[in-house]
């Protein structure tokens with residue numbers, strides 16, 4: 487990765503929240519992710535040798551082992567349930583979520599879950615669905631954020647969840663939410679990433695604030711720090727089922743448990759769920775800037791004593 491891609495975000499954001507007469511200002515540290523490592527992780531996870539990472543396959547296992555090895559090398563702890571969480575998936579396959587954990591320094595009893603699914607569609611005949619955008623991009627972003635928070639310990643406890651078997655049923659996240667490694671009442675927020683690496687419009691959606699309007703102000707305060715267009719939406723069912731992404735990725739499993747979420751993702755592109763969703767098609771500059779923005783959002787949210 488070219489160093490010119492490394493954008494230094496402004497060092498402070500001030501978020502003002504008025505409570506009666508008292509004004510509380512919250513500073514957020516700059517987030518600097520490792521762009522070269524991010525692209526290396528993306529390239530491995532979307533490589534054709536993983537044959538599309540379909541749940542239950544050898545390529546899926548290679549992706550899982552890679553993510554687990556990266557969690558290990560970062561020194562990420564395991565939740566009580568362990569690094570791997572197995573569950574029954576379709577066609578007698580066994581799905582496996584990969585989990586990492588950092589205990590909060592100030593509010594250890596409140597858990598945030600940062601998530602991305604690592605599975606994809608596999609192969610059909612000789613066509614390999616490498617799923618670079620969907621969702622090697624979110625998985626590599628998850629690793630980058632885990633690395634950053636390991637270096638900059640969070641106030642809240644954070645579970646980093648690489649979910650399996652999202653394609654065709656959100657099965658990994660459903661299992662996680664039904665069998666959480668901590669009391670589900672302690673999970674207060676989900677940040678989900680799915681398709682975050684390319685957009686002809688230089689745009690990404692932060693979805694979920696229709697359901698949880700109190701989260702919109704945090705996105706508003708991040709927006710001036712990035713050249714990416716960050717748009718709220720795709721979460722209002724009254725605009726039609728096609729427009730509403732509420733049930734379209736793993737954040738839905740948290741929403742069903744009344745856990746607030748923000749989902750980051752781009753609009754569908756011509757390569758969506760096609761063999762052409764490849765590493766080469768990823769806009770590396772856009773992708774890195776998006777990851778920085780999402781990291782900044784996570785850091786800002788972590789600074790809040792309570793999300794309200």
Ligand SMILES: [Zn+2]
Nearest residue numbers: 620621680681
């Ligand atoms: Zn996906």
